[in-house]
Each structure stands twice: as C-alpha cells, then as structure tokens.
Amino acid sequence: MSAIYLDQLATQRTQWLNLRQSLIAGNVSNANTPGFAAKDLPPFSTVLAQTQVAMTATDPMHIAPTPADYAPPQAADEDGANSTLSGNSVNMEGEMMKLGEIGRDASTVNAIKKIYHQMMLSALK
Amino acid sequence: MIDPLKASLEIAGAGLDAQSTRLRIISQNIANSQSTASVAGGDPYARQTVSFDSVLDRSTGVDLVRVKSIGVDESPFKLELDPGNPAADASGYVKMPNIDVLIELADMREANRTYEANLQVAKQSADMMNQTVSLLKDA
Numbered sequence: 001m002s003a004i005y006l007d008q009l010a011t012q013r014t015q016w017l018n019l020r021q022s023l024i025a026g027n028v029s030n031a032n033t034p035g036f037a038a039k040d041l042p043p044f045s046t047v048l049a050q051t052q053v054a055m056t057a058t059d060p061m062h063i064a065p066t067p068a069d070y071a072p073p074q075a076a077d078e079d080g081a082n083s084t085l086s087g088n089s090v091n092m093e094g095e096m097m098k099l100g101e102i103g104r105d106a107s108t109v110n111a112i113k114k115i116y117h118q119m120m121l122s123a124l125k
Numbered sequence: 126m127i128d129p130l131k132a133s134l135e136i137a138g139a140g141l142d143a144q145s146t147r148l149r150i151i152s153q154n155i156a157n158s159q160s161t162a163s164v165a166g167g168d169p170y171a172r173q174t175v176s177f178d179s180v181l182d183r184s185t186g187v188d189l190v191r192v193k194s195i196g197v198d199e200s201p202f203k204l205e206l207d208p209g210n211p212a213a214d215a216s217g218y219v220k221m222p223n224i225d226v227l228i229e230l231a232d233m234r235e236a237n238r239t240y241e242a243n244l245q246v247a248k249q250s251a252d253m254m255n256q257t258v259s260l261l262k263d264a
Contacts, residue, residue: 014257018129021253022187025133025246026179029140029190031239032147033177092242103249110256117260 010113016044017106023073024098027090034086040076040098132187133250139182139189140243146192147175147236151229158224166214170222172198198223 020041030036057063076089083089150173160170178193200223208217 015129018133018253021246021250022129022133022136025136025140025250026188028239028242028246029136029143030177030179030188031140031242032143032235033179033190036179092238096242096245099246099249103252106253107256110260114260 006116007113010109010116012047013044013109014106016041016047017102017109019073020098021102024095024102027076027095028092028099030088031090031092031095032088034088036088036090037083038076038090038095039073041073127185127187130250130254132185134247135182135185136187136189137243137247137250139191141240141247143177143190143192144236144240144243146195148233148240150175150195151233151236154224155226155229155233158222158226158229160222161210161212161219163212165212167212167220169202169212169220170224171202172200172222172224174198 023039023041027038027040076094082091154172157170161167162169174196176193176196177190179188180191181187182189202220202223204218205221206217207213207219210219213219
C-alpha cells in the first residue's frame with residue numbers, strides 16, 4: 001500500500017467498474033441466447049477485503065494482480081430462479097439498472113480523481 | 126483479455142449485429158406471409174427462425190453473441206379453400222405459409238428492445254471512455 005493510496009483505490013474501482021461493464025454488455029447481447037447464464041462481479045468490498053500488500057513488479061514479465069484476480073466473475077442468478085424456458089437467466093431490467101449504476105459510479109470516481117489531481121497540482125505549484 | 130471497455134463495445138456491436146439479422150428474418154417472414162407455391166398443390170414459403178449462440182472470440186478473449194443458425198419452422202401449413210388460386214390442389218385447397226403475423230410482430234418488438242439495450246450499453250461504454258479522456262483535457 002503506497003502513501004498515496006487514494007489514487008490506487010480509484011484505479012482499482014475504475015478497473016472493477018470497467019470489468020463489470022463488459023460483463024453486463026455480455027449479458028445484454030446474449031439476452032436471447034438459449035442456455036446463457038447471466039454473469040456479474042462480486043461487490044467491490046470483496047476486492048478491498050482481499051487486497052493486501054502486493055509484491056512490486058520489477059520486470060515487465062511480472063503479472064500485477066487486477067480486481068478480476070481478487071473477485072472473479074460469477075453467475076448472477078445462481079439458483080436459476082429467473083431463467084426462462086430456454087435456460088436463459090438474463091433479466092434485462094436488472095441489467096439496465098446495473099448499467100445506470102455503473103455509469104453513475106464511473107462519473108463519481110472520475111470526479112474524485114479530477115479533484116485529487118487538482119490537489120496534487122496545487123501542492124506542486 | 127483486451128481493455129474491458131473496448132471489449133464491451135465489441136460485445137454490444139455483436140449484439141446489434143445479431144438482432145439486426147433477427148429483424149431481417151422477421152421482415153422476410155412478414156413480407157412472405159401470403160406467398161403461396163408457384164405450382165398447383167405445392168408447398169408455400171416456410172417460416173424461418175433465428176437461433177443465437179455465445180462464442181469465444183479469440184482476438185478479444187471475450188464471449189460474443191452470434192447467429193448460430195437460420196432454421197425452418199416445421200409446423201404444418203394452413204389450408205385455405207380457394208379453388209381459383211393457381212396454387213390450389215385438386216380439391217381446391219391452397220397451402221398458406223405457417224406464419225402468424227401477430228407472433229412476428231411480437232418477435233419484432235423483442236428484437237427492437239434488445240437492439241435498444243445493446244445500443245445503450247455501447248453508448249455508455251463510449252461515454253465512460255470519454256470521461257477518462259476528459260480527465261486529461263483540463264489538467
């Protein structure tokens with residue numbers, strides 16, 4: 001954990017949001033695919049809880065952990081309660097809600113990043 | 126896997142593609158809902174169906190939707206008594222396509238809704254990318 005932790009936190013949050021966005025995109029585009037199981041990410045708190053002091057990557061070949069390593073995608077509807085006759089478990093309304101949530105969170109994180117960046121600049125000048 | 130936001134644009138694009146193919150088949154079905162055979166007693170236009178599948182795209186490493194197959198509806202044709210029709214058989218019955226326009230219209234609405242949803246995802250992904258770029262603009 002670096003001294004300037006907020007930047008790393010915001011980056012992790014953005015990575016998590018981007019990954020979730022791609023999962024939602026997959027769910028929406030497969031909304032009519034028979035047998036498709038909807039996927040989602042575990043909450044961001046899971047990522048935070050599992051984030052520990054990571055070893056520094058000193059070589060380009062080293063693999064740096066991303067939020068996806070701490071919280072891999074899982075089935076959104078594990079008991080299949082929402083699945084249709086064709087075995088598809090995508091709930092379109094729910095996906096659109098999640099999409100809105102991601103959009104709002106992404107702008108929040110970006111606004112925080114912007115302010116933080118301004119603070120850094122004003123300290124430097 | 127490539128950048129997740131780029132991936133979601135790809136995925137949404139594949140979704141748009143699949144749904145527009147579906148829309149093409151639906152319009153083909155509606156347009157041919159009265160198409161009879163050209164010979165007496167022959168089979169008319171048979172309703173076509175679209176089936177989707179999720180496949181791994183190797184260049185991006187994500188699951189994309191694609192049209193798995195365009196099939197033919199095996200349900201029986203409707204028989205109509207119309208002795209004057211050139212496609213009528215010996216007893217005067219004409220085989221009409223097994224198309225219910227109401228079902229096609231309902232299917233069209235669903236395709237339309239899914240298309241819109243994919244478009245929304247694509248818009249938002251592009252928007253999130255723009256937001257990140259705009260961080261650099263007034264730095």
